[in-house]
Amino acid sequence: MTYIADLHINGQWVSGETEERFAVIDPANGEQIASFAIASEDDCLAAVEAASAALASWSATPPRVRSELLRRTFDILKAERETFAEIIVRENGKAFSDALGEADYATEFFRWFAEEAVRVPGDFRLSPSGDKHIVVTHQPIGVALLITPWNFPAAMATRKIAPALAAGCTVILKPARETPLTSAYVVEALRRAGVPAGVVNLVTPVPTGPAIAKMLHHPAVRKISFTGSTEVGRVLLHEAADNVVSASMELGGNAPFIVLPGADINAAVQGALIAKMRNGGSACTAANRFYVHSSLASDFTSAMAKELAAFRVGPGIDRSNQLGAMVSLSERDKVAQLVETAVAEGASVVVGGTSSSQGAFYDATVLTGVEHGTTITTTEIFGPVTAIIEYTDVDEAIRMANDTIYGLIAYVYGETGQAFSVAQRLEAGMVAVNRAVLSDPAAPFGGMKQSGLGREGSSEGILEYLEEKYIGIDL
Numbered sequence: 001m002t003y004i005a006d007l008h009i010n011g012q013w014v015s016g017e018t019e020e021r022f023a024v025i026d027p028a029n030g031e032q033i034a035s036f037a038i039a040s041e042d043d044c045l046a047a048v049e050a051a052s053a054a055l056a057s058w059s060a061t062p063p064r065v066r067s068e069l070l071r072r073t074f075d076i077l078k079a080e081r082e083t084f085a086e087i088i089v090r091e092n093g094k095a096f097s098d099a100l101g102e103a104d105y106a107t108e109f110f111r112w113f114a115e116e117a118v119r120v121p122g123d124f125r126l127s128p129s130g131d132k133h134i135v136v137t138h139q140p141i142g143v144a145l146l147i148t149p150w151n152f153p154a155a156m157a158t159r160k161i162a163p164a165l166a167a168g169c170t171v172i173l174k175p176a177r178e179t180p181l182t183s184a185y186v187v188e189a190l191r192r193a194g195v196p197a198g199v200v201n202l203v204t205p206v207p208t209g210p211a212i213a214k215m216l217h218h219p220a221v222r223k224i225s226f227t228g229s230t231e232v233g234r235v236l237l238h239e240a241a242d243n244v245v246s247a248s249m250e251l252g253g254n255a256p257f258i259v260l261p262g263a264d265i266n267a268a269v270q271g272a273l274i275a276k277m278r279n280g281g282s283a284c285t286a287a288n289r290f291y292v293h294s295s296l297a298s299d300f301t302s303a304m305a306k307e308l309a310a311f312r313v314g315p316g317i318d319r320s321n322q323l324g325a326m327v328s329l330s331e332r333d334k335v336a337q338l339v340e341t342a343v344a345e346g347a348s349v350v351v352g353g354t355s356s357s358q359g360a361f362y363d364a365t366v367l368t369g370v371e372h373g374t375t376i377t378t379t380e381i382f383g384p385v386t387a388i389i390e391y392t393d394v395d396e397a398i399r400m401a402n403d404t405i406y407g408l409i410a411y412v413y414g415e416t417g418q419a420f421s422v423a424q425r426l427e428a429g430m431v432a433v434n435r436a437v438l439s440d441p442a443a444p445f446g447g448m449k450q451s452g453l454g455r456e457g458s459s460e461g462i463l464e465y466l467e468e469k470y471i472g473i474d475l
């Protein structure tokens with residue numbers, strides 16, 4: 001396969017002023033699959049200038065025209081879903097089925113926001129005193145800087161690019177260093193669909209921080225949308241404060257998965273397998289802490305152990321494998337270290353707990369005897385490790401579930417009425433009741449507490465890139 005591995009500035013694929021490159025590695029075998037152009041700070045500023053120059057005409061382009069360009073991008077990526085998925089697998093390592101799922105989810109954002117582009121709301125009414133008419137319109141916020149992580153290299157990019165373009169903003173995308181090829185493929189699809197030069201730019205600065213800071217301090221940049229760790233999100237919020245740049249943040253998670261006493265155990269196990277193992281556990285939405293009622297804990301643990309011991313682990317490119325590689329050896333070693341710490345803090349390994357000798361693989365793992373408050377329950381695991389904590393009192397399970405700085409997503413399995421009332425008491429932006437997958441372009445995705453600010457997807461996603469303007473008219 002040939003990859004696009006250059007910067008995209010003002011409608012051109014360019015190698016950057018220094019012509020230096022960094023290696024993109026297939027984590028399943030450690031081989032280099034591409035060398036990607038490094039963007040200098042000047043390249044990054046050139047991308048901002050290009051986005052700024054394109055803003056006036058793009059924001060004045062009729063919504064229907066912008067909508068059709070997004071729809072064409074949807075058609076291109078849908079027709080090429082297998083290639084799209086293969087690029088994701090090669091640079092990220094995930095199982096092919098996970099990559100196909102991501103490709104479809106990512107592509108859907110172009111269709112959804114093609115539909116939203118022509119439905120931006122407004123308001124017109126007489127003021128209560130009758131002295132004027134109140135007109136409320138929405139205008140594109142301006143140039144948007146979009147920063148994405150490696151775990152969903154396609155979807156995290158399209159979930160930002162599609163609403164930004166639908167709103168009339170121009171963008172600079174900064175993908176993660178581990179996974180830039182998927183982003184380049186998306187940008188090329190937009191170019192092939194006919195999106196004009198300067199509207200979508202892509203840069204990959206090394207090191208990242210100083211170049212991003214330069215861009216964030218450019219007066220044309222009015223929006224930052226970041227998906228990644230809470231730690232980096234905090235740094236960016238501080239930097240955005242200097243020029244009061246609008247910030248949307250999709251940050252880390254530490255999702256509780258609560259199995260209530262009345263739960264259907266088979267449904268809970270099937271849901272747990274998906275909530276834990278989708279994307280190899282490298283998901284902000286991955287279930288991190290399993291609070292299982294003591295009446296079901298032993299059955300739940302043995303069923304999870306049986307299922308996960310049979311999981312096929314190997315290169316994602318081989319479609320029969322259910323669990324691919326982690327994105328890098330260092331990510332794998334972080335997970336191995338967390339499991340070692342959990343054992344030192346009193347947990348027992350039921351299955352797994354082992355790394356491969358070659359490639360960045362870590363076996364599906366089940367831990368029991370985990371105590372709430374130990375390291376594995378306070379850290380985002382980001383790998384295929386199921387940590388089971390027994391409880392006896394539902395109020396106590398809710399207290400433990402909420403005992404975290406994060407609040408992205410939570411899962412509850414149980415009798416519907418009880419599960420719904422527990423869902424209402426959980427401090428999370430999203431709660432899955434008796435199901436394991438929530439992400440949907442039509443639903444608001446986002447977190448409470450230190451899991452983020454703002455929402456992506458749904459009819460709200462486009463509002464993150466629009467500013468309300470009130471015009472009072474004396475008619």
Ligand code: NAD
Binds near residue numbers: 209232
């Ligand atoms: P990360 O925070 O290390 O990196 C994310 C992006 O930020 C990358 O592009 C990286 O190059 C860039 N970056 C790093 N340092 C920077 C700096 N100083 N200034 C500007 N940019 C910088 O996260 P990651 O390891 O790539 O991804 C995993 C994290 O992402 C997890 O915490 C996960 O929960 C989170 N995540 C959240 C969501 C969500 O929607 N809430 C979705 C996916 C991933």
